[in-house]
Amino acid sequence: MSAPRLTTPRLTMPALGLGTWPMKGRDCEAAVGSALGLGYRHIDTAEMYGNEEAVGAGIAASGVAREDIFLTTKIWHDKPEGAAFRAAFAASLERLKQPYVDLLLVHWPSPALNLPSVLTALAEIHAAGLARAVGVSNFPSALLRQALALDIAPIACLQVEQHVMLGQQTLLDITQPAGIVMTSYTPLGKGEVLEHPVLRGIAARHGATPAQVALAWLLAKPLVAAVPKAQSAARQAENLAAARLALSAEDLAALAALPKNRRFVNPDFAPAWDLPLA
Numbered sequence: 001m002s003a004p005r006l007t008t009p010r011l012t013m014p015a016l017g018l019g020t021w022p023m024k025g026r027d028c029e030a031a032v033g034s035a036l037g038l039g040y041r042h043i044d045t046a047e048m049y050g051n052e053e054a055v056g057a058g059i060a061a062s063g064v065a066r067e068d069i070f071l072t073t074k075i076w077h078d079k080p081e082g083a084a085f086r087a088a089f090a091a092s093l094e095r096l097k098q099p100y101v102d103l104l105l106v107h108w109p110s111p112a113l114n115l116p117s118v119l120t121a122l123a124e125i126h127a128a129g130l131a132r133a134v135g136v137s138n139f140p141s142a143l144l145r146q147a148l149a150l151d152i153a154p155i156a157c158l159q160v161e162q163h164v165m166l167g168q169q170t171l172l173d174i175t176q177p178a179g180i181v182m183t184s185y186t187p188l189g190k191g192e193v194l195e196h197p198v199l200r201g202i203a204a205r206h207g208a209t210p211a212q213v214a215l216a217w218l219l220a221k222p223l224v225a226a227v228p229k230a231q232s233a234a235r236q237a238e239n240l241a242a243a244r245l246a247l248s249a250e251d252l253a254a255l256a257a258l259p260k261n262r263r264f265v266n267p268d269f270a271p272a273w274d275l276p277l278a
């Protein structure tokens, strides 16, 4: 089976992809291969993950046509200027052994970020066809608004942490009207939100699993994609099947009522986040 697609004027992508951090080497290559074999057509990697070679090898060995795969990579925050960003992206393409990626993201903002310079690099890379779409990750609302107001690069996607305990409504209020896809990372809350009795109850009623409920809640939102990481084929298949789970209005309301203030990814270099809406 394959995941439903999200289509905007700036991109078309499968709503469910495979996250690849922190897999490396043979494990990563095998996970990418098994996911593609199961029907995944969206793979999420990054320069910082140290697995772009393995991801590229997994794609090459899969036999799936490259144009059928949506491949995302990201450039780390230690390249806050356009020249360093462009050079790092060229190295990413080499490691991936790819002539282009489908989506290129600024991985994190840093205090040193020269926003116009990096957005100009994104725009040039996009215009050259080396990234079919471009965007940003871990941008809080003020910085995202600034990037959109500069109107230098055609921002098509924002990747942020999002799950049943972190709703990101402040950012959705920007991305959805602007036709920007929000890709949820850590969509299973690293597996830690799956024990919650509300998720377990909904899963039991549908004959589904808590992971499928967590993913279906995200995919029910307009213009939201998710990239759960799973090493095993069994969990990959379980997660992909979440796209078929239709939650009721009552289920969605129960999930919406859960606290939305739990953040699992908060490194010391993170920006000042938006406060969760009550």
Ligand SMILES: NC(=O)c1ccc[n+]([C@@H]2O[C@H](COP(=O)([O-])OP(=O)(O)OC[C@H]3O[C@@H](n4cnc5c(N)ncnc54)[C@H](OP(=O)(O)O)[C@@H]3O)[C@@H](O)[C@H]2O)c1
Residues within 6 Å of the ligand: 018, 019, 020, 021, 022, 044, 045, 107, 137, 138, 159, 160, 184, 185, 186, 187, 188, 189, 190, 191, 194, 211, 212, 227, 228, 229, 230, 231, 232, 235, 236, 238, 239, 265
């Ligand atoms: N842009 C960014 O800054 C950023 C930051 C973090 C992550 N990401 C991306 O988002 C991806 C996913 O995020 P994440 O890895 O932090 O967290 P996640 O996807 O929420 O959780 C991954 C954990 O959940 C487990 N799991 C997977 N499927 C499951 C299932 N069906 N039932 C129970 N447990 C399951 C995995 O186990 P296994 O060990 O069995 O695989 C792993 O321990 C990353 O791989 C990366 O591609 C991006």
